[in-house]
Amino acid sequence: MNARPVYSVTQINNYIKGMLDSDRVLTGVFIRGEISNYKVYPSGHHYFSLKDEGGAIRCVLFRREASSLRFRPQSxxxxxxxxxxxxxxxxxxxxLYVSVLQPDGVGDLxxxxxxxxxxxxxxxxxxxxxxxPLPKYPKRIALVTSPAGAAVRDMxxxxxxxWPMAEAYVVPCRVQGAEAPAEIAGAIAxxxxxxxxxxxxxxxxxxxMEDLWCFNDEGVARAIYASEIPVISAVGHEPDVTIADYVADLRAATPSNxxxxxxxxxxxxxxxxxxxKRRLAKAGGERLRQERIxxxxxxxxxxxxxxxxxVQDRRVLLDYQxxxxxxxxxxxxxxxRERFARLAASLDALSPLKVLSRGYAIARGPLGVVRSVKDAAPGDELNLKVSDGDLSCTVNGRADSPGKGE
Amino acid sequence: MPTKKQLSFEDSMKRLEEIVARLDSGEAPLEEALALFEEGSGLIRTCSAALDKAEQKVHKLLPGPDGAPVEAEMEEMP
Structure with a gap:
């Protein structure tokens, strides 16, 4: 044991580091795995692990490399x-010091x-x-596109x-490459x-897809969204759909479209x-014809x-009328006259005076007209109205008619 | 009723449709009908003329030093 040299921790770490750094495989290796514990530090560096069913390896993605990522890695x-x-x-x-990170299976784009x-x-x-809504008859149309491409010529x-009445304004900008998104968004604004x-x-x-990529840019999308002027997106061919197409007020399949x-x-x-013109002539002509008729x-x-x-006709008519x-x-x-006589006769027949003359009398007691033995009690004063005057009477007794009343 | 001349093409077409509908309904008194007919004929003339004489104008616009638009040559246009 003593014959062997004793290393410090730093020494042995550096020894191992030297071994790994000189290994041909480890200096440039592709590793497939699932991201876990993905964290972005305030420094801008990204830390995570790659794992599979058997194990895990720690990974670092420095800020510079992370900034060129086109997707957001997630656990x-x-x-x-x-x-x-x-x-x-x-x-x-x-x-693993990661320099390139790509989604597995599908492209990062x-x-x-x-x-x-x-x-x-x-x-x-x-x-x-x-x-x-788009204007029905636009007067001025801005074409935010490359002034050199076939697209602008077609449009x-x-x-x-x-519709030659519309003035066309070509607002030149690059539609490909790193500067394109900012130029397109800037032109729209x-x-x-x-x-x-x-x-x-x-x-x-x-x-x-890379060529069209500027129309999948967030800044371009926001510029289209913020535009108070309606925007038609016209990117690529029919099947190409970009983020710009989703945000635009109308998506056209192609620039020509x-x-x-x-x-x-x-x-x-x-x-x-x-x-x-024909309807106007017809309506106007018809109207004149009717007025003439x-x-x-x-x-x-x-x-x-x-x-x-x-006048004579009216005179005759007047006489006749x-x-x-x-x-x-x-x-x-x-x-x-006839109707009046009939009514008078029937009125006469209904008169109560006519009834009294046949021997009936109307008795009034303290409760009003007496219709029942219950309407007067012995000792009550009654007034009897007969055909030619009134009689005052006193009730002396009361007897129910057999079979009547309660 | 719109005032005087120089309606936009869009407004002219709209007015024209109104006039034809009003005349078709037969509700306008004769005086008005005649005036409408005349106005309609005028609108048809101006709209047709606008279409006839329209010639496409193409400009290239670039921001000037202060950002305000400046017209530039459309060099590579056919």
Whole structure:
């Protein structure tokens, strides 16, 4: 034991570090595993472990490398990490210094896209209520795109053919590469700031997912969302869908399609004008025809042609009416007289005086008219009304009629 | 009723539709009907003329030194 040298901790850590650092495998290795304990430190460095069913390895992703990540690593995510394995001498632990981190299976762009889409969607940037209606006849259209591409030529050609009345403003910006997102977002904000248009089309022709990537940028998405001028997105070909497409007020499949959606077709407007012209002529002509017919009717009428005849006619009519009135009055009077006699007779028959003359009397006691033996008690004063006067009486006794009353 | 001339194309078309509908209904008194007919014919003339004489105008806009838009040449346009 004593023959062997004794190393300090630092010495042995450095020895191991030297071994690992000179190993050809460990200096550049791909490792597949599941992320766990993912943490971002205030320093900007990311710390996590990669694990599988058998074990785990500690990993560091320094701020510089982390800043080029296009997706957000999360615990539970399967990834492939590339880096070198070495020892961190202070605590004698080896770890993977990650320089490239990619989602396993799908590309990192894909994951980044889904993550951004989910985040912006949750924030409400894609909400339909936020979508602005497009002007039917835009007067000024800003094309936020590359001034050199085929896309801008297609759009100008179609805009010119369909609706030359709209002025087209090309607002040049790069649509590919690292500077593109800031330029696109800046151009949209600028067009808004100076109110340069009443409609914005932003997009580019087809390309790889990387080429179209600037339209998946959060800044571009927010610029479109913030735009008070309606925005049509027109990125790539039909199947390409970008974040910009989700935020835009209208998504066009291609730049050409955007131009078609942006303006009406002048041929259709000509046809519409023609139709309105015919209806106007018809409605106006019809109206005049009717007025002429009315006029004809008036002018054919006898009263206007020979006013004296009209007066004579009225005179005859007046005589005739007077006659009818007299007759009607006489007849009505005769009828009324007869009805009066009938009514008087029936009134007479109903009169209570008529009944009294046949020997009946009306007795009134303290409770009013006496209808029952219960309405008066012995000793009560009664007034008897007979046909020719009244009698005052006193009740001497009371007897119920057999079979009547209770 | 809109005042004087120079309605936008959009407003002209809208007004034209109104006029035709009003005339079609037959509710307008003759005086008004005649005035509407005349106005409608005028609108059709101006709208057609606007379509006829429209020529596409293309500008390239760049922010000037103060940020305000400055027009530039559209060099590589066909």
């Amino acid at each position: 539970g995510m399967m990834v492939v990490a590339y880096g070198r394995i070495t020892v961190f001498p202070r605590d004698g632990a080896y770890q 894909h994951v980044a896209f889904e993550q951004l889409k989910a985040r912006l969607s949750a924030e409400g940037l894609f909400d339909l209520e936020h979508k602005k 100008l050609r179609i805009l010119g053919a369909r 600028w067009v808004n700031a100076y109110r340069l248009a009443d409609l914005i089309i932003t997009g580019r022709g087809g390309g790889s 955007a131009a078609e959606l942006a303006v009406p077709d002048q041929n259709e407007e000509y046809a519409r004008l023609d139709y309105l 009315r006029l004809d009717r008036f002018s054919r009428c006898r009263a206007l042609q020979d006013p004296m005849t009209w 007077r006659d009818r009135l007299t007759h009607a009055l006489t007849a009505a009077l005769g009828e009324d």
